[in-house]
Structures are given as C-alpha cells and as structure tokens.
Amino acid sequence: MRFFIVFLLISIDSFTQLNPSIYSKVILDKNVNAPGTIGIINKVAWFSPKRIGEAKQFEKVELGIELSQTINNRILKFIKSSGSKSYPYPLNPFNPEDIDIKAEIYNQENIKVNEINGFFYEEYKRDKLNNQWKKDTTSYNFRIRMSFEKTGSYKVIIYTNIKRIYSDTCITQVKINKGSNPGFLELGEHKKHLRFSDNKKSFLGVGQVIPWTESDGWDKIPQGSGSRSFDEMYNALNAFSNAKGNFTRFVAAPWFMQLDWESLGNYQKKMNHAWEFDRINDFCNKKLIYFIYCAYLHAPLQKRTDEEDARVMPGVRWEDNAYNDNDISLTKAGRENKIGATEPIDFYRNERAKFFSKNHFRYIMARWGYSTAFSGLQFLSEIDDTGNYRDEKINDSIIDHSKNREIIKTWVHEMSEYIGNELNSRQLLSVALINGVNGSCDLWDPEIFNHPQIDFVGLHNYTYEMSPSSDKIRNRNLLLRYPAVTNLNTGYQNERISHPTYQNKCFIYDEFGHLMSIPRKWPEDKKIDLSKILNDHIPFMIKQDLWFTLASGCAVSGLDWWNYYTKTRHKLWKELYPPIHEFIKGIDFEICNYDTVRIFKNNPIIAQRWPENTRKIERSNGRRYRKSDLLEAYTQVSSDGERGFGWISNRSVNWPNMLEEDSILKKMYYAEKPFSKKYLYMPKDDDKTSKPINIEEDKTYFKIRFLNPKATYRIVFYNTKTGNKITGNKITTNRRGIAKVYAPKMLWKVNPDIAFKLFKERGLSF
Numbered sequence: 001m002r003f004f005i006v007f008l009l010i011s012i013d014s015f016t017q018l019n020p021s022i023y024s025k026v027i028l029d030k031n032v033n034a035p036g037t038i039g040i041i042n043k044v045a046w047f048s049p050k051r052i053g054e055a056k057q058f059e060k061v062e063l064g065i066e067l068s069q070t071i072n073n074r075i076l077k078f079i080k081s082s083g084s085k086s087y088p089y090p091l092n093p094f095n096p097e098d099i100d101i102k103a104e105i106y107n108q109e110n111i112k113v114n115e116i117n118g119f120f121y122e123e124y125k126r127d128k129l130n131n132q133w134k135k136d137t138t139s140y141n142f143r144i145r146m147s148f149e150k151t152g153s154y155k156v157i158i159y160t161n162i163k164r165i166y167s168d169t170c171i172t173q174v175k176i177n178k179g180s181n182p183g184f185l186e187l188g189e190h191k192k193h194l195r196f197s198d199n200k201k202s203f204l205g206v207g208q209v210i211p212w213t214e215s216d217g218w219d220k221i222p223q224g225s226g227s228r229s230f231d232e233m234y235n236a237l238n239a240f241s242n243a244k245g246n247f248t249r250f251v252a253a254p255w256f257m258q259l260d261w262e263s264l265g266n267y268q269k270k271m272n273h274a275w276e277f278d279r280i281n282d283f284c285n286k287k288l289i290y291f292i293y294c295a296y297l298h299a300p301l302q303k304r305t306d307e308e309d310a311r312v313m314p315g316v317r318w319e320d321n322a323y324n325d326n327d328i329s330l331t332k333a334g335r336e337n338k339i340g341a342t343e344p345i346d347f348y349r350n351e352r353a354k355f356f357s358k359n360h361f362r363y364i365m366a367r368w369g370y371s372t373a374f375s376g377l378q379f380l381s382e383i384d385d386t387g388n389y390r391d392e393k394i395n396d397s398i399i400d401h402s403k404n405r406e407i408i409k410t411w412v413h414e415m416s417e418y419i420g421n422e423l424n425s426r427q428l429l430s431v432a433l434i435n436g437v438n439g440s441c442d443l444w445d446p447e448i449f450n451h452p453q454i455d456f457v458g459l460h461n462y463t464y465e466m467s468p469s470s471d472k473i474r475n476r477n478l479l480l481r482y483p484a485v486t487n488l489n490t491g492y493q494n495e496r497i498s499h500p501t502y503q504n505k506c507f508i509y510d511e512f513g514h515l516m517s518i519p520r521k522w523p524e525d526k527k528i529d530l531s532k533i534l535n536d537h538i539p540f541m542i543k544q545d546l547w548f549t550l551a552s553g554c555a556v557s558g559l560d561w562w563n564y565y566t567k568t569r570h571k572l573w574k575e576l577y578p579p580i581h582e583f584i585k586g587i588d589f590e591i592c593n594y595d596t597v598r599i600f601k602n603n604p605i606i607a608q609r610w611p612e613n614t615r616k617i618e619r620s621n622g623r624r625y626r627k628s629d630l631l632e633a634y635t636q637v638s639s640d641g642e643r644g645f646g647w648i649s650n651r652s653v654n655w656p657n658m659l660e661e662d663s664i665l666k667k668m669y670y671a672e673k674p675f676s677k678k679y680l681y682m683p684k685d686d687d688k689t690s691k692p693i694n695i696e697e698d699k700t701y702f703k704i705r706f707l708n709p710k711a712t713y714r715i716v717f718y719n720t721k722t723g724n725k726i727t728g729n730k731i732t733t734n735r736r737g738i739a740k741v742y743a744p745k746m747l748w749k750v751n752p753d754i755a756f757k758l759f760k761e762r763g764l765s766f
Contacts, residue, residue, distance in 0.1 A: 024064055024140065025052055028170055032068045040160045040168035042066045045140050053172075056179030057198070058147045058372050060285075063158070063172070064140025065101060065118060071162065072141070075099075075120075078334040079268050090334065091162070093120035093141070094267050094363060100161040103144045108153050114424055117366040118144045118158075122271040131216070131226030133272040147370040148176040149183065149198065184426045185290055185375040187455055191504045192489065192595035192606065193555050194375075197426070202589045205247030205290060205556030206546075206580050208573075209511055210236050210564045212256035222315030222329065224262075224269065225255045230276050232565050237280070241287040243573035244581050247556045249292040249510050250280075251381055254316050258297065260360050262329075264322040265336035267363065274367065284373035292376035292458075292510055294432065295364060296357075301344045301386035318344045323353050345387040345404050348411040358418050365423045376428040378458060378510070379415050383408060383448075384433045390444055405445040416453035432458035432510060441487040446499050449488075456555065457488045457502065460511040465534065465680060467518050473683035474654045477548040478617050478632060481509065482609050485552050490597050490604035497604055503597055506555035512545065513561040514538060516679065524676035530668075535562035537664045539572050540653055540752065546576055547720060547753060550584070551634035551647040553595065553607040575721070582723025583755050587645055596639040598706055608635045608646075610702040624688045625652065630695065631743060633702040641708045641737060642760040647720075648702060649753035650746055652693040656686045695746035702741055708760060709737045715758040717744050719751055726754065730761070 024045040032039035046052050047062040055061045071091065078090030078098075091098040101118030121143045123136040148154065154174045161167045183198030194203040213229035215221045240248065252258040257277060259267035267274070284291055299313050300321045306314050320329045323346075325338045339352035347353050361377070368374050384390060387408055392399040412431055419425045430449070436442050443449075449457050461484065463476045472480050487493065491502030516530035535542070542560055550557040557580055563569040589595070597604050601613070610633035611617045620629050635646035659666045671678040707713065716728040726744060733739045746754065 027052065027172060030170075040067055040071060040162060040166060041158070041170055042068050043140070044158065044170055044172070047140075047143070054175045054177060055148065056177050056181070057149060057151060058179055058181035058183060060370055061146050061148070061174060063103075063144045063156075064121075065142040065144065065158065065160070066140045067099075067142065067160070071099070075141075079266070081332075081334055092265055092334065092336065095265055095336070095359060096362070098163060099142075100159075100164070101142050101144070102159050103146065104157045104159065105146065105148075106155040106157070107150075110155070113154075114146070116144055116146045116370075117362055117423070118142050119363055119366040120267075120271075122268070122275065124272050124275045126227045128228055128231075131228045133227055133275070143367075145367065145370045147372070148174070151176050151178055181372055184372050185428065186426075187428070187504075187506060189590050190593045190595045192506050192553060193589040194428075194506065195590055200590060202587075203290070204581075204584045204587070205558070206550075206577050207240065207245040207247040207289075207556070207558045208560040208564060209249045209251070209558075210240065211249065211251040211294075211561070212253050214565070215255040218314070220255070221313055222254045222261075222320055224273060227272075227276075230280075233280065234283070236564050236570070237283055237287075237289065239570035240573060241283075241289060243570070244577045245573055246288060247290050247375075247558065249294065249378075249559055251294040251297060253297045254300065254320075258295075259363060260322060260356065261300075262322060262331040263333045263335040264327075264339070265356050265359065266334050267360075269331065269333060277368070281368055281371050281373060285371055288373075290373055290375040292378050292428075292508075293364070293368070293374060294378040294381045295361065296380040298380065298382040298385045301347055301380075303344055303388060321347075323347050323356070345407060348387055349407045354411065354414065358415065361415065361419050362423060365419065365425060365427075369423070369425060369427065374427055376430065376456065377419065377425065379412065379429075379431045381432045381511075382434040382460060383412070383431045384435060384444060390435070402445075405448075409445055409448045412448055412454075413451045416451050420453035428455040430454055430456045430458045430508075432460060434460040436484075441483045442493050443488075446491075446493045446502075449505065450499055450501055452501075454505065456506045456508050458508055458510045459484055459488065461509065462513055462515045462561075464515050464517045467678075467681050469681040469683045471684035473685060474651065474656075474687065475617055475685045477545065477552075478609060478611070479614065481512070481545075481548065482552055482607075482634070485509070485554055486603075486605050486607070486609075489553050489595075489606050492604050507553065508555050508559075509549055510559050511561050512559070514541060518679050521676040525674075528674065530679055532563055532566070533664060534668070536566060536568045537662050538655055539575075540658070541655065542572065543576055543720070544649055544653075544753065546580070547647045547649070547755065548634060550580060551607060551636065551645070551755075552609075553636065579718075579720050579723035583718050583720070587757075592643055593639040594636040594643075594645070596637075600705065606636065608637070608705055609633070610635075610648075612703075618685070620651070620687050621685050622688060625693065627700045630693065630700045631702045635704050637704065637706045641706055643758065644704065644707070645755070645757045646704075647753065647755045648743060650692065650695055650748055652687060652689055652691075653748055653752040654687075655680070656682050657690060657692050660691065692748035692752065694748055695743055697745040698742040700743050702743070704739045704741060704758070705737065707733045707737045707739055709733055709735050711737075712761045713739065713758045714761050715741060715756055718755040718757070720753050720755055721751070726751070731758070 024047045026045045028044035032042045043066040045064040074091040075093045078092050103116045105114040107113050123138040124133040125136045127134050156172050158170050182196035185194045186197045188195040213225045254261045257273045259270045262269040299316045341350045341353050388401050388404050489507045491499035611629050631648050632651050633648040637644040669680040711733050713731050717726045731739045
C-alpha cells in the first residue's frame, strides 16, 4: 500500500454545473497516467465548501477523485456492456467488489471516528427542449461527501481498492469550525418526538408527501421521467417552503430515482436523476426541509403481472424487475450476472439479491448520508404488500404465508444492522406498512419493527369513497387512525402489550389520504382524475387530518399523499401550516414529557380521545348529536399532570353535510356534468343532520383525564386559521383528576375546529 501526502493548490480545475458557484481545486496530482508511472488515484480535488480545507459543523465537504485512465476505460466498458470477456475485464463502478473507495476519518487524538464510502458520479446539463439531460464533463467521476458534527481538526485517509487486489491511498486534512446548523434529526428524550442532534431542541414537523416526479405518460411509467418533470417538483418544494412546510417524504420508483431498476447492479441510467436529487437535497438543506427517503416501491415486488392487471402502473412489475432473472425489459446496459431470483420473495431471501440491495443502500448513504435534511431512510414502502406477505383466502381455504413474513422480517432486520452499524447511518431507519390483519391495528408480524436499529413505525392509511359506502368516513380519525397511533406507539398487539420496545420508537403516519375507489365510467370519464378532484374539494377534511396527527401522539403533523402539484393544494398549505407553527410555539417535548403511557379502561394510551369508546362514537350514526358527542377531541397531558395541549373539532363538518357548500361535491353526488355517473355515496357513519351545526358557547363538552385531582387549570383556546388565542377560562378537576371542558362558541364557517393549551394555575404557562 502506497501513501501520498496531499499537496494543496497545485492547480485550479473548473467545470460547468447548474450551480455556477460550485467549482473544484486540485489538492493532489499524482499524474499516474504519465508513461512509466503506476498507481490508481490520479488526482484529488476539493469541491465543497469554497474554503479549501475548512468547513463548518454539518456542512457538506465534497472531494473528487480521478482514477487512472486505465481504470476509467474498464468502467466505460462495463457501462456500455458487461458481456465483454476480453482483457482488461470491465469494472462496475457501483459494485465495491470491483471498485471500493472509502475515507477513514481520524480526530486530533488520532482516533478513528467515522468511515465514509465513496460513490460514482456523473455530471449533467439539462436539455429541457428535448426533455432529457446531456452529459457534461466529469473530471472526477468518484466523490466522497461527508459532514462533521464536532469542531476540530481531522485527518481523512482515502483508500481505493480494485478487485480487492490493487490499492492506493492518500491523506488530507480538514478543519471544522463552529456552525449554526442544529444537526440531524434523532429520537427525543422521551422517544415519541424528534429533536436536533446538536442543540437537542424539539423538532415539530408539519407537511405532506411530495413523493416523486410524474411519469412522462401512462405508457412510459417504467422509464425514468424527463428533465421537465423535475420543474414541477421544484415548484412544489418552493411553494411548500413558502408555506412553512418543513417535513416531507420522497419515494423512489421506476420513473423516479429507483437507481437499480433498469439493470442489476448498474445505476448509470439513473445518474441524471441522482444529479437532480443532489439539487433537491441542497434546496431542502437550505430551506430547512427535512425528508424521509423511501428507497423501494412495493409494486415491483408483487406477484401480479400486467397480463393479470394492467390498470395500475403497467410495466412496474416483478416481471420487469432487474432483480428477476427473467426480467422481460432487459435494458441495454451493463448488468451483473443472474443471481437465481425468479419470484418476488427471492428479493428478500436470495443472498446475492441481498448483497445488491445492500449495495443500493450503500450508494444512497454515500451520496446523501452527510445531509442533515435527509432525516429518515425507509427501506421499502408498504412492505406488507410484497412477496406474498399476508395470508390469502381462496374459497374456503387459507393459504399460510408466515414463512414469507419470517423471510421479510429477517431481511428488514439484516438491512437495519447493515445500514446502522456498517454504514454508520445518522438517519432514522424504518419500513412502511399499510394494513394489519383484516384491516385492524394488529400487525401480521409485529416483530418486523422489533429491532433496536429501527427508530420509527411507519404506517399508511386511506379512507375510500366506494359503493356500497364505507363505514368510517366521518369517524375515520376516531376509529381508524387513533387506535393505530395508540396501539403501535405503546406496543399493544392482540389485546396485550406484547411489544414494549415500541414505546422507544416514534410513530409517523408517513402516508394517508382520501381515495376515490369507484371505477370511472369508460370512456366518458376517462380523462377525469376522481381522487385529485375530490381532494381539491375537501380542504376541511385535510385540515382535520393534519391537526389530528399533531394532537394524537404522532411524531410529525401530516403526511397527506394527494395533490402535491396542484395550485389548490399549494394555496391550502399556506392556509394550514403557519397556524400550526404559531400554535406549537412553547410546546417543548424535551422539557415536558407528553408521551407517558397510561392505562385507561385496561388499555394503554398516550393521547386521549373523545368520545372515549366505540359505542359513544357510533351513537350518533344516523342520529342527532348530544352535547356529549358533537365534539371530537384529542389531548396529550404531561407526565406530571400539570400541562396539556390538544385539538377539538365539530363532528358535523364532513362532506355529506357540505354538498350545498361545494358545487363539485354536489355534482359528484348527483351525477351531474362533467361526471357521467354517481361517484359519492352517503357513508354508513353519516350523522342525522344534513348541514353543519353551529356550536354555542358552553353547550357542548369533552373531558380531559390524568390531571391533578382537585386542581384549577387555565385553558386557552386557539384559532386554527391563525394560530392566535381566541379566549381562555378556568377549569377545575374532580378528585379523580378529570375535568369537564365546555367549548367556546364555534360557528362552523368561522372556526369549525380549535386547538387548546392548558396549564395548572401557579405561575405555569407556555
């Protein structure tokens, strides 16, 4: 092994990028391409930040590595085609078995504090006219990106290894100065909420999913979307930032950022997307938008084929998956050899498939793991809808898939250990599920989250407009989402606390929304996107869901799925997000523990619900409300019983009572133009009234438990349209610490829902 000490400022090497402020300076030139010289590393350049050899805490430090021309020729040989058998053999730049570049980082005491992998990089320019990209000059096609949490001087040793036979090494120094970045997101003191790693202050996220770029057409879904589609994402992120949105989720898919979709082990076809995502990540860093990145979409790991069902994402199937030996797409590009995978479950159990999925995660972490905006890595979306995970009922028989669940759980745990331990991830780790057994809160296999490296439970939930109608539309948060948040926050499964480790993880509804599942009339309504239209006309339900997640024990507020690119939704963000930020000022989950697990009616809870049980919730189905059940409320009380906060909503504000207020909802219900059939049906949990009810002061109430007995509290109500105070009064508790709280005046057109804070009267306040 040969060591070379870096020589600084030998030359300046500029290159063209979208961002003209980015430049490079050569800090090492070994000139291995000269006749008679040997070696692997030719040059090393400093790319970021501008101050050579210096950076601030959590600031991106980027080094470029230029390998010898001989190595680059072998890389090009692989990218064009891996089938060549002639010497010198091709090298896959994305496979560490071929080329392994890493940096070991040592502090001032010469103690190794981190190890960072390098990654293959290509430079691009946008060609919007042709909806594509053009390759730009890439002088340094390997990069190392890192950030440093602590100030001080560090030594960085760069190792390069070819086929685990030939190696080369060089050393550089980095000085880290004090910065203002608060750090990565991590689990807070009480585990249920998030905080910043550096200043340990609470992070209160508000936002929605902005998952991906749209595909370039129904017939092009399996292909990477073009350059123009990224403009929509940038526009949405700008609107999101302007509305004070600060938490979102991106989902890799065949048309967006799924690096290993086209060719097994070869990500070159998606290097243009990765180049764009560098800019998305930079924007999020600058605007303090924190995101979950989901690395795999579930659809390509399902059993169904296009022949069986071409209505949903045609071409996004296992039969088109590069991990499948029988991949029918066979993109013309270099690829690794077949691995013996022929069915979806092989993705999880085949050892070579696991190697390549680990390598995929390795690349993601190498390229973006330095970023504090990158807050969570989600391995896979709706993993319980892949690999024949759930038991199937066929006629009168049940097909047991518990072996598949065991295989998938083992894969999740293995990936968790690899990313957390070997890749030294600073990101929160998890997977996402969509369904429990028969739609319940009991997971098919609760062990899937039962691993110390998994930080949060990710769950999806949708309400469906269907015919015949659903029974949980008005009561969706009370009867569907609240039990899920509560049970998974407390580890309550199958009527007992079977998984207490869940109490050390947070819960994120990282995807939910309202879905129109009634088939369109064809061809009359083929151009109508029913779910998009519905979601643009139920802003009151979007608002209800947003505040529900704030007050029910979720780690962040959100994340709704729909209409992330519509101007209507962007306008709604500006209406909904600022009031939440204003309201949550002064609520510090690090100082005060609002996440204590308490027992109510023999069940564990964190947040309280009103009405308190299913019987009381469903009493108003098809009936008039009483003063005890017109309000829907969620409250979190501190561990000492002296403070609390929550949200209450008028239950009569739901879409069946709003038909006269919105012409589109009315037309969907009565099958009027532009709709050719009826698309809305009265839900089974509809109430008696046909329009929302105004609530007069002190006429309706809810109860708060777990306060101090026989004590006086000050409760302050807040306008959820502004975040400002409305009114306040005193409440008292009985000997069991229960307070009956009467609502202030709530005119449904003015304030159909309100938030509140309370504190014990003895000088306490928010």
